[in-house]
Amino acid sequence: xxxxxxxxxxxxxxxxxxxxxxxxxxxxxxxxxxxxxxxxxxxxxxxxxxxxxxxxxxxxxxxxxxxxxxxxxxxxxxxxxxxxxxxxxxxxxxxxxxxxxxxxxxxxxxxxxxxxxxxxxxxxxxxxxxxxxxxxxxxxxxxxxxxxxxxxxxxxxxxxxxxxxxxxxxxxxxxxxxxxxxxxxxxxxxxxxxxxxxxxxxxxxxxxxxxxxxxxxxxxxxxxxxxxxxxxxxxxxxxxxxxxxxxxxxxxxxxxxxxxxxxxxxxxxxxxxxxxxxxxxxxxxxxxx
Ligand code: FW2
Numbered sequence: 001x002x003x004x005x006x007x008x009x010x011x012x013x014x015x016x017x018x019x020x021x022x023x024x025x026x027x028x029x030x031x032x033x034x035x036x037x038x039x040x041x042x043x044x045x046x047x048x049x050x051x052x053x054x055x056x057x058x059x060x061x062x063x064x065x066x067x068x069x070x071x072x073x074x075x076x077x078x079x080x081x082x083x084x085x086x087x088x089x090x091x092x093x094x095x096x097x098x099x100x101x102x103x104x105x106x107x108x109x110x111x112x113x114x115x116x117x118x119x120x121x122x123x124x125x126x127x128x129x130x131x132x133x134x135x136x137x138x139x140x141x142x143x144x145x146x147x148x149x150x151x152x153x154x155x156x157x158x159x160x161x162x163x164x165x166x167x168x169x170x171x172x173x174x175x176x177x178x179x180x181x182x183x184x185x186x187x188x189x190x191x192x193x194x195x196x197x198x199x200x201x202x203x204x205x206x207x208x209x210x211x212x213x214x215x216x217x218x219x220x221x222x223x224x225x226x227x228x229x230x231x232x233x234x235x236x237x238x239x240x241x242x243x244x245x246x247x248x249x250x251x252x253x254x255x256x257x258x259x260x261x262x263x264x265x266x267x268x269x270x271x272x273x274x275x276x277x278x279x280x281x282x283x284x285x286x287x288x289x
Pocket of ligand 1: 039041044181183199
């Protein structure tokens with residue numbers, strides 16, 4: 001079955017420390033609402049803002065409630081990355097994941113290949129690659145994956161706006177699980193028989209993504225596309241205020257529980273911004289809640 005995976009928000013307190021109680025409550029709610037698995041420490045989970053110990057704490061907290069976890073470990077110090085990969089052996093999870101080394105311009109492809117190869121060699125778990133070229137400056141292609149050559153590469157989470165990219169990955173490597181990360185291409189991803197979605201909106205409207213998958217399964221593409229337009233309108237509204245922060249507000253406004261706060265420099269929305277966001281989103285979502 002195609003999966004709806006939530007790149008779970010990381011919960012922070014007002015003081016900027018991690019809030020494991022709220023993280024856990026949010027995770028439990030997402031599973032109740034039909035999410036199939038969680039992607040930890042991703043973009044929506046503010047992975048680049050988390051220390052090694054904080055990433056591990058996310059895993060420790062959520063492994064108490066489920067083994068349906070993909071543990072994202074990427075950062076710019078490979079020693080830390082590999083230490084987390086080694087530590088993940090003590091946990092029963094779906095796999096480890098990493099984005100490529102980011103920020104440094106002009107990294108030779110060969111270094112990216114070596115980075116992922118070291119993760120594959122170190123990991124006892126399946127490995128998932130996280131492709132988000134807009135954020136990392138590196139594009140993971142099927143040629144690059146073949147050069148890494150890790151037998152334990154299980155899948156890729158592809159956050160590109162263009163559906164032809166994940167499709168090409170799937171066509172060139174049919175046994176690879178290919179998940180799309182873009183909220184605006186979820187319906188086309190399901191309809192294209194890719195392996196599922198890992199998108200930010202799964203934090204606040206997971207039930208709409210589940211309904212979209214169900215509509216696709218019964219070949220009701222008209223309904224799947226109707227849901228897609230709803231999700232796109234919500235995501236577009238969130239983007240105006242800064243999606244990374246609006247995601248937290250939308251969990252509170254739509255699902256009714258408190259997922260904690262983002263961590264600065266992702267500043268929480270102020271009251272006026274949150275009201276303006278809800279004024280836009282509420283009428284769009286009302287028929288579907
Ligand atoms: C993550 C995701 C989804 C993102 C997408 C872009 O880790 O947050 O790639 O929402 O912001 O997989």
